[in-house]
Amino acid sequence: MKTDVLGRRDGDADAGPLARLGHHRARDGSDGAPVALDLDRPHAALVVGKRGYGKSYTLGVLAEEAARAPGVAPVVVDPMGVFSGLTESATFAAEVIQHPTVRADAIPPAAWPALVGTDPDSPVGSTVWRAASETGTLSAMRAFVDVPPEDSRVGPETTRAAQNRLRRADSWGVFDPDGLDASALCGPGATVLDCSALDPAPTNAVVYAVARSLYDARVRGAVERLPWLFLDEAHVFFDGVAAPALRAILTRGRAPGVSLVAATQRPSALPDVALSQSDLRMVHRLTAGPDVRALTAADPTYLSAGVATRLPTRPGDVLVVDDTAEAAYDVRVRTRGTPHGGESPRASAVAADDTGDADRSADGRDTGDEAGDAARTADSAGTETAE
Template sequence: MTRILGRRAADDPDAPTGHLGAYRARDGSPGARVRIDLDRPHAGLVVGKRGYGKSYTLGVLAEELARVEGAVPVVADPMGVFESLAEVGATVVSRPRVSAAALGPRAWCDLLGLAPESPVGALVWQAADARDSLAAMREFVAAADTRAERATRRAAENHLALADSWGGFEPDGLTADDLLGESAVVVDLSGLDAAPANAVLRGLAGGLYDRCVRGSPDRLPWLLVDEVHAFFDGVAAPALRTALTRGRQPGVSFVGATQRPSALPGVAVSQADLLLAHRLTSRADLGALADARPTYVASSLDERLPDAPGEVLLVDDATESVHAVRIRERETPHGGGSSRASEIG
């Protein structure tokens, strides 16, 4: 018998699902097959210590989503480990850029560390509100009327020149429509520093949400973000929070993977209707999960977590149940393993 997790009994039994793995039998043998609902939008969180399979699990989910006609996985890849998904038809964007207009005035102030009410922040806000490219924003600032102090203009120009040097912006950058085509998309952020990587992800996550709010696209997006703690700590955080807390109604699914759940805002854990927990040992990380999970799992969470790589404790809020699962083998090579000195030469 195959179990479908994330799905209520009243849901359509023929709706799309993905093969996640199999139950972990007590004697170590594989039990019944486990599938996961891919029909309805979900908010998910994959956690675990380094080396225990969280990125691997995210890759399995992306492989399954790539087969669903009405869905499209968009993988934000800060470590450059998901390129092999091209073998199942994914498009890999190795130099991702977004337009300056994808961020909006508030995001520009956040990105540059400027208070919107400060003279420099106010000028950058005006430029972002009036222009739709970074070059045009710089021209706007340079041509600001004489009421703007020269020092204010110079400071704003310097901030925008710094942003330009990051290489994360171009007028014809990625849009939501580019991501919602017929194939999965891997957005390789590994070549960008933290600030531009956050800017690109904020633009893309916000764009996907806005596109779905305007009307259902041909394919519903699943935004999969590896090392998600690095983005909840940056300028991408507001867009990710929106996708997490409000995305399901218009059709945006969000799944983040992290080895540091204690570094996430509490809402990132409490809003997840699917929690896939690999091995964790940090008291802070275990506490963060326990504090935000329902009573039917929180009290014994640390005692029930698996010990071996590839095994997860899956908490399914749809059925208010907990399952011990071994994740299936990837169909595409996994690029998340550590290099070894013995492999050189």
């Protein structure tokens, strides 16, 4: 059966690597022809959906496919700690970096005041800004503030406040002179940056540095593989220090060959550029009015019925709006080949485990609950594509 390739023009149907996404979804719910996404050229993709309907699952499917593709370097920013299962594949390589670090000078001096939570026009903010401009490491920034230049006219209160801001940034543990760069991120296989232990500010620092490093490296021709940056909970970063680096990829990433796949539960919290510049929009179930309206405002003219009338209702179903082909497709996302860490824990499972422990302690045998096990197995199969 012929595979439909999204993100490609008809004349390029057989060119380059593909990402197997799933199958067309017929009106009766059955599977139709296979559906894949283009990985040969750079793309800006948006994956949205309410909790539990497959947003992060779909992001994992695309990351699996990118990890298998020759010439592609997938980098996954994992703010929730749910993508470590990618390392369990037997068909591609993947590495999880538990404590990602970046260079302090990868963050532009103008962004440092906002990063440490101060107004750039305030005395404290201008002191931090100057420290970042004059030095290249966080330790050097702190030393600069401890002994300000004679011409700075910084008072002791300002010095103490700036010291406290930079001391807090140091406590995040994300700044290192030997931090990640594009060459370390663009090897074979996938790289997962586990940011689940980090607050939004340090995670924004990591995302800015990584996104900018990938973009700049391709502009300079310093790396050969085409980077694909996968970003979960994207609204946190489009609303933070990382936003300028992400906007650069969205608006200028096509020429150097840098792709961005941004996933969020809250499309209404994204800037207009994230919607307008996405040539692939993958929409799972949405029910919040502001989120539906945000997507409707970006409805393309070729989608006569509108996104709101075609929203999926089942976990794992997705509406893909393809600007390249100027068409929309109802798709059922395939089953992942690696474990998905996004399922929510259940009290019923804990209770069942407690009952099993009690049975084992009573007579030394694992009597368990076969009916409960069967029910859980069936339920797991029915929700395997949930976020």
